[in-house]
Amino acid sequence: MSSTTASPAASTGQDGHIWSVDEHLEDILGAIRPLEPIELQLPDAQGCVLTEDVTVPVALPPFDNSSMDGYAVRTADVAGASEEFPAVLTVIGDVAAGSGELLTVGPGEAARIMTGAPLPPGAEAVVPVEWTDGGTGGGPAATMRAHSASPEDASGEVRVHRPVEARAHVRARGSDVQAGDLALEAGAIVGPPQIGLLAAIGRATVMVRPRPRVVVLSTGSELVQPGEELGPGQIYDSNSYALTAAARDAGAIAYRVGAVTDDAETLRATIEDQLIRADMVVTTGGVSVGAYDVVKEALSSVGDEDEPGSGIDFRKLAMQPGKPQGFGSIGPDHTPLLALPGNPVSSYVSFELFVRPAIRALMGLKDVHRPTARATLRADKPLGSPAGKRQFLRGTYDEESGTVTPVGGAGSHLVAALALADALITVPEETTSLEPGAEVVVVLLG
Structure with a gap:
């Protein structure tokens, strides 16, 4: 392995501070509290996390x-x-x-x-x-x-x-489970086999943390919904579709809101209307420093003066892609809001790194992170990375050979390459060049 090092980013929370990836994630997870448990019928409990140990009341099978x-x-x-x-x-x-x-x-x-x-x-x-x-x-x-x-x-x-x-x-009677045995532990996800077991032992309801309700909306006057005709300077809204699907994949009940135009009052009103059905709000676009960065304009002043820590904090991260980010709470219930950048790759990588763990934390799961693996970089030439930033490159991971191959380039607009990737190649902040054959850490997306 061959690498070139540079000085890492600063780590203090002053104005103008460049946040590290770990600091931003720690800030998010430190503010997230699991949803309160509720009792649900078995069909409604699918995908939820148990909050009680379930014991077997009768042996299975109950007779020879x-x-x-x-x-x-x-x-x-x-x-x-x-x-x-x-x-x-x-x-x-x-x-x-x-x-x-x-x-x-x-x-x-x-x-x-x-x-x-x-x-x-x-x-x-x-x-x-x-x-x-x-x-x-x-x-x-x-x-x-x-x-x-x-x-x-x-x-x-x-x-x-x-x-x-x-x-x-x-x-034989009890050859599956005996009366008094522990059937399922608190913290287990209720999937089809678990529902089958619960039904087999006679449980009609269980105490679970409900699946989080996540509202996803994208911003931008240039966005057109798929199926409509594109006009000059317009593009299709892919972010809200991708992130809604990603939220469902993470375990949430996700609601996609059509793209909102670049108008601060319209965006603020839209978000406020959605709070009634949201345990979390995710926006994409409008968080940078441009003249039409509507999310920052709409939400920078939102907050409750009597509630420390409320409102949305917009910050810069030492990462690529995904430098501009926003996080905070909004509304009377202090609903978490994560504001992601608008470029498709930036928004998806940001979702995987920050939103997905937050959703899993709302569910009450102990392990909220994607699995990682060490892999050997398979590339034709060295890969460069900006000094002081943690870079996330798209790649395809081969478990059998233990290798990962980059797909596409570093551009944050390369949606086609993202669709081929099943892993994120992590390049540390201090590394500015990765040689073919280097050992890297990959985040497994599949």
Whole structure:
């Protein structure tokens, strides 16, 4: 690895201070508090984080039951059974799934049993129907007909062609979980398997932190919605679509607001209207030092003089892309607001580094960060990086070879390259050049 070093950025919080990436993220996460727990029905709890330990009230399965369609038997009655000398048993009836009163299997007897049905008293094992004549006195074809026959057809005798050991093809009571076991721990995300387990143990509701509601809006009079015709100097609004999708991917309930024109009063009114359904607001564009940086104009004076720390602080970060950033709170509930730059790559990288962890913190998750990995840089030439800034380059990561390959350039407008990337290559502040073969840290996006 070969690198050139430069002096790192300053680290004091004075006016004009250049914030580091870590300082900005620490400031955000220090201000975020997890949402209050609520009780939700199972279907509504998907994607939420449990705030309670869930214990098992009843064993799973709650009774011994058959794992096969076949015959419940006593093992002594089929000992030594073979194709040439089958064990002939009297079929005393059927045991279907959901059966209440059960037959008792005595010596020389068998009960036809369905998958999931309780093992009847006296029976010790289940013989699969394929190991019998199906109770029809016929061959394999008759066995297959019996396999799909209705319960009323069971009668007479059944010939068993193989022996079974005790408990064969029987799911034992409590073999999944025992009553009193810990089913799920607080902090677990409720996904489809967890919902299945909760339903299986009889839980209809759970205490969870709800999924955060995140409102995403972009600013700029030049923005046109996809599907409309572009006029002179106009571009399509891609940021609000990308960031709304990213918020959902992070676990939020996301609402996309159409692009707002470069008018401070319109933007302020739009944000205020959205606060009723927002646990967090994310804006993109209008945070730099230009004449039409509407977000700064609209929100710089927002705040509650009686509430220290309220309002939006606009700052410069020692990073590329994504130098201009804003963070604070707005409205009577002090809803967090993160203001991101408007260039597509800058806004998406900023979302991954700052907004996604904030969403995960609102959910109450312990680990809010994307996973990282060390990789070997695969490149045709050295990569430059500005002194004193942490650069994030787009790349494709190959886990098998442990390598990462840059895609596109450093430009913050290169949306096509961003769509190909599944990792961010981190170039530290003190590094100004990375040689091919250098070891780098990558943030895994997939």
